Amino acid sequence: MATVALTVDRLSKRYRIGARQARQDTLGGMVIDLIRRPLSNLRGVRDLTTFAEDEVEADDIIWALNDVSFEIKSGETVGVIGANGAGKSTLLKILSRITKPTRGTATVTGRVSSLLEVGTGFHPDLTGRENVYLNGAILGMSRREIDHKFDDIVDFSDVGKFIDTPVKRYSSGMGMRLAFSVAAHLEPEILIVDEVLAVGDIRFQKKCLSKMDEVAKAGRTVLYVAHNMPAISRLCQRAILMGNGRVVQDGPVHEVISTYLNSGLGTSAFREWPDLARAPGGDIVRLCAVRVLDQDGEIPDAIDIRKPLRIETEYEVLKPGYVLLPNLYLSNEEGICLFGAQDLDPEWRGRPRPAGRYISTVWMPGNLLAEGMVFVDANMNTLEPFIFQYQSRSAVAFMVADSLEGDSARGDWTGHMPGVVRPLLKWTTRHLEPSHAESYQ
Amino acid sequence: MRQLSLEGDLVGEYVIAPAYALDALLVKRRAVIRPEHRGIVSNIAELWEYRELFYFFIWRDVKVRYAQSVLGIGWALVQPLFPMLIFTIVFGRVARIGSDGIPYALFSYTALVPWTYFSNALNDSSGSLVKEVSMLSKIYFPRLIIPLTAVLGRLIDLLISFLLLFVLMAWYRTPPTLWVVLLPVLILMTTATAAGLGLWLGALAVQYRDVRHAVPFAVQLLMYAAPVVYPTSLVPHAFRYAYALNPMTGVIEGFRACLLGSTTVPWDLIAIGGASALIILSIGTLYFVRKESDFADVA
Numbered sequence: 001m002a003t004v005a006l007t008v009d010r011l012s013k014r015y016r017i018g019a020r021q022a023r024q025d026t027l028g029g030m031v032i033d034l035i036r037r038p039l040s041n042l043r044g045v046r047d048l049t050t051f052a053e054d055e056v057e058a059d060d061i062i063w064a065l066n067d068v069s070f071e072i073k074s075g076e077t078v079g080v081i082g083a084n085g086a087g088k089s090t091l092l093k094i095l096s097r098i099t100k101p102t103r104g105t106a107t108v109t110g111r112v113s114s115l116l117e118v119g120t121g122f123h124p125d126l127t128g129r130e131n132v133y134l135n136g137a138i139l140g141m142s143r144r145e146i147d148h149k150f151d152d153i154v155d156f157s158d159v160g161k162f163i164d165t166p167v168k169r170y171s172s173g174m175g176m177r178l179a180f181s182v183a184a185h186l187e188p189e190i191l192i193v194d195e196v197l198a199v200g201d202i203r204f205q206k207k208c209l210s211k212m213d214e215v216a217k218a219g220r221t222v223l224y225v226a227h228n229m230p231a232i233s234r235l236c237q238r239a240i241l242m243g244n245g246r247v248v249q250d251g252p253v254h255e256v257i258s259t260y261l262n263s264g265l266g267t268s269a270f271r272e273w274p275d276l277a278r279a280p281g282g283d284i285v286r287l288c289a290v291r292v293l294d295q296d297g298e299i300p301d302a303i304d305i306r307k308p309l310r311i312e313t314e315y316e317v318l319k320p321g322y323v324l325l326p327n328l329y330l331s332n333e334e335g336i337c338l339f340g341a342q343d344l345d346p347e348w349r350g351r352p353r354p355a356g357r358y359i360s361t362v363w364m365p366g367n368l369l370a371e372g373m374v375f376v377d378a379n380m381n382t383l384e385p386f387i388f389q390y391q392s393r394s395a396v397a398f399m400v401a402d403s404l405e406g407d408s409a410r411g412d413w414t415g416h417m418p419g420v421v422r423p424l425l426k427w428t429t430r431h432l433e434p435s436h437a438e439s440y441q
Numbered sequence: 442m443r444q445l446s447l448e449g450d451l452v453g454e455y456v457i458a459p460a461y462a463l464d465a466l467l468v469k470r471r472a473v474i475r476p477e478h479r480g481i482v483s484n485i486a487e488l489w490e491y492r493e494l495f496y497f498f499i500w501r502d503v504k505v506r507y508a509q510s511v512l513g514i515g516w517a518l519v520q521p522l523f524p525m526l527i528f529t530i531v532f533g534r535v536a537r538i539g540s541d542g543i544p545y546a547l548f549s550y551t552a553l554v555p556w557t558y559f560s561n562a563l564n565d566s567s568g569s570l571v572k573e574v575s576m577l578s579k580i581y582f583p584r585l586i587i588p589l590t591a592v593l594g595r596l597i598d599l600l601i602s603f604l605l606l607f608v609l610m611a612w613y614r615t616p617p618t619l620w621v622v623l624l625p626v627l628i629l630m631t632t633a634t635a636a637g638l639g640l641w642l643g644a645l646a647v648q649y650r651d652v653r654h655a656v657p658f659a660v661q662l663l664m665y666a667a668p669v670v671y672p673t674s675l676v677p678h679a680f681r682y683a684y685a686l687n688p689m690t691g692v693i694e695g696f697r698a699c700l701l702g703s704t705t706v707p708w709d710l711i712a713i714g715g716a717s718a719l720i721i722l723s724i725g726t727l728y729f730v731r732k733e734s735d736f737a738d739v740a
Contacts, residue, residue, distance in 0.1 A: 097581040125508040
């Protein structure tokens with residue numbers, strides 16, 4: 001029988017958000033305001049933490065968490081997903097004891113480590129070695145434990161001979177790697193992790209994911225919050241979807257992820273960056289939109305496995321004169337890359353682009369992808385010289401579904417089918433004469 | 442089965458699970474996170490549990506403070522040295538303020554040793570939480586550690602500033618009295634006062650940033666409310682006990698009496714100051730413990 005590692009019972013958290021102050025326009029009003037301002041400032045700041053006994057609803061009150069209850073058994077790996085402001089961070093902060101709940105309780109059994117950030121407490125003036133000890137202590141490791149794991153931590157980080165150099169002389173990637181290595185060597189019974197995997201180069205991310213995998217497989221309880229759906233679906237068996245401070249759904253990870261994606265809250269088949277200044281990209285190209293369309297040009301709920309689809313990438317070229325290489329990576333829920341594809345349109349191949357808006361469309365045949373969620377990373381770089389412009393991870397996602405009508409690669413089989421592609425191949429079967437077969441006996 | 446042994450409402454206590462598990466004696470910790478304030482006792486007990494982190498923080502504080510500076514720890518000498526030179530000229534030579542028969546330079550430096558420690562410790566600790574705000578919202582550890590680190594980390598500076606004091610005492614041929622054994626008590630009083638005020642002001646500063654502007658300048662003014670540039674013997678006798686409510690009065694006069702033998706040991710000042718220091722420390726700690734759970738919300 002599995003013990004319960006974490007019980008969250010009707011947890012609620014109330015915050016007061018700053019209400020806008022009225023501005024005075026007349027000179028007299030401004031003078032009076034100048035005198036009154038400190039008083040109203042005092043009230044404003046004081047009210048941040050003082051609430052009337054039964055103050056439940058008001059314009060400036062939000063319930064970041066509202067009556068959240070769930071239980072996690074020891075050894076379970078549970079993902080928490082939800083849009084920004086759904087209450088995920090508040091939940092983690094309460095469970096990490098950074099802030100107090102307004103109501104309700106959480107009971108934690110076992111040694112807890114929480115990682116809401118990597119490299120908390122890292123100081124640029126200290127050497128790598130000193131920071132490992134300091135950061136380890138902050139994360140709750142004892143000095144003996146750090147002594148014991150020190151060589152592993154340094155090995156894992158690839159920092160090598162720079163370990164006795166002040167961290168401020170490190171490249172940002174190196175500092176991050178070292179910080180992550182410390183975190184990766186924590187051995188708590190319960191690990192609470194927030195989106196920290198969104199750091200470092202891809203190779204190192206992979207390394208960290210597999211380390212997390214190890215942690216989960218070692219029977220430890222993990223509560224993991226992230227936007228990276230493929231990682232969540234790979235690491236967790238169960239997921240909790242949050243929305244507006246409440247638990248929307250709690251169940252098997254694949255079900256919860258598809259609810260989330262189909263609710264339009266998470267990654268969907270269509271994404272736009274209306275503000276060019278804040279869109280992904282460098283000074284040459286900015287990403288404007290990515291759309292997954294079915295053969296009728298509609299944005300679908302799910303793509304029929306037999307039907308072709310197209311993915312449009314819309315982008316703005318700000319600086320003319322570069323040969324561009326728009327490309328996509330497709331991966332499935334398990335985070336396995338299916339394939340990469342890049343723009344081969346002969347019209348623009350090897351040709352520097354004038355400034356302006358472009359749409360690159362890739363056409364994919366039906367009967368190519370397997371069923372399930374497909375996540376699309378939209379990438380852009382220039383060719384010769386190679387200048388990276390953007391990599392929008394899981395920019396869009398879509399669901400491939402088989403309607404089981406018998407004319408897909410499944411035929412009449414409705415059970416599990418392995419593999420990341422599902423090509424409809426030509427099969428021939430010959431019936432040999434019985435006499436012919438007997439000659440083999 | 443294992444669950445049964447975990448019953449019972451123990452907050453932050455160790456619960457012993459049955460020994461059937463692989464690790465023969467499995468000790469699991471169970472903590473309940475609830476809306477109520479935690480008691481001061483469990484708060485202080487937790488400090489002991491996190492003593493290694495406490496040590497690392499103090500070590501970082503000292504190490505980082507003088508990193509990449511030419512004088513390095515020498516700044517701990519310069520800080521009391523220059524005020525001493527200026528006070529000796531302004532108050533000693535020009536204003537000719539009495540100094541209980543002690544050479545003015547020695548008289549004022551002896552006061553500046555604890556005073557510099559006090560003012561630095563108070564400045565650092567009252568600003569410490571605001572400085573570490575990013576950590577407050579990312580990780581849990583006993584919050585008391587942060588301001589206390591600032592106060593204790595300055596003890597190193599205090600020890601260094603003693604070096605110059607001994608040089609001055611040798612130069613003026615002033616041997617210490619036997620009461621020099623009282624020094625640790627006086628230093629403890631200073632630490633308690635700085636910690637008490639630092640905890641209170643540090644917690645206040647998280648919510649009201651005004652504190653950051655007010656403290657350095659208040660500390661500067663406060664110096665004149667302590668017998669740094671003048672002796673207590675110049676204070677009218679009627680005010681003596683009120684004056685002693687400032688713990689630094691007892692500390693500074695105690696320093697002078699123990700090291701220089703300027704007066705007999707002022708037991709009355711030390712007793713009143715000691716009591717006052719204890720009250721300041723208690724109020725500061727109580728206020729801090731009440732406020733600490735809000736830090737991440739208002740910071």
